[in-house]
Amino acid sequence: MYTKIMVPVDLAHIESLEKALVTAADLSKHYETSVCYVGVSASAPSEVAHNSEEFSAKLEAFSAGQKARFGLQAVSTVAHISHDPAVDLDKNLINIAEEVGADMIVMASHIPGFIEHIFASNAGYVASYAKISVLVVR
Numbered sequence: 001m002y003t004k005i006m007v008p009v010d011l012a013h014i015e016s017l018e019k020a021l022v023t024a025a026d027l028s029k030h031y032e033t034s035v036c037y038v039g040v041s042a043s044a045p046s047e048v049a050h051n052s053e054e055f056s057a058k059l060e061a062f063s064a065g066q067k068a069r070f071g072l073q074a075v076s077t078v079a080h081i082s083h084d085p086a087v088d089l090d091k092n093l094i095n096i097a098e099e100v101g102a103d104m105i106v107m108a109s110h111i112p113g114f115i116e117h118i119f120a121s122n123a124g125y126v127a128s129y130a131k132i133s134v135l136v137v138r
Contacts, residue, residue: 001031002027002031002033002103002104002133003031003033003034003101003103004033004034004035004036004100004101004102004103004104005024005027005028005031005033005034005035005036005102005103005104005105005106006035006036006038006093006096006097006100006102006104006105006106007020007021007024007035007036007037007038007105007106007107008038008039008040008093008105008107008108008122008126009037009038009039009059009062010039011039011048011049011055011058011059011062012046012047012048014062016108017108019108019137019138020106020107020108020137021066022070023106023135023137024106025066025069025070025072027104027106027135028070028072028073029070029071029072032073033074033104034072034073034074034075034076035066035072035074035075035076036075036076036077036078036100036102037059037062037063037066037075037076037077037078038077038078038080038093038096038100039055039059039077039078039079039080040080040081040082040085040088040089040092040093040096041055041079041080041081041082041085042081042082042083042084042085043081043083052079052081055079055081056077056079059077059079060077060079062077063075063076063077076100078096078099078100080092080096089122090122090125090126090129093105093107093122093126093130094126094129094130097130097132098131102132103132103133104132104133104134104135105126105130105132105133105134105135106134106135106137107122107123107126107134107135107136107137108123108136108137108138109121109122109123109124109136109137109138123136124136
């Protein structure tokens, strides 16, 4: 049914992704699919990495850890550098899903609050505009 599951990862907030990571791993095993972990960062130094090379290395290490932890068969990563991730994140995730050939996105969300009545959440935007299945895990 699915061939590649894309999982957006925020390395600064790994603890809040646990349910989405477990869900993606379970679906990957069930459908015997590959998983692509995607991270989007700015080129400027951040709390996660000092530069794009360090960000890519940390995302690769995270991906390898997930592969070992869940016994996944095929895992890949995409470390995307954006000029302004706060503005471009949603569109970047949709474009990356198309580029890697994902046919499902599994992503974490947060408990909605007042601000979501004015501005859409990242997961809400991706679910609304992606041309593939999106599973939002809260």
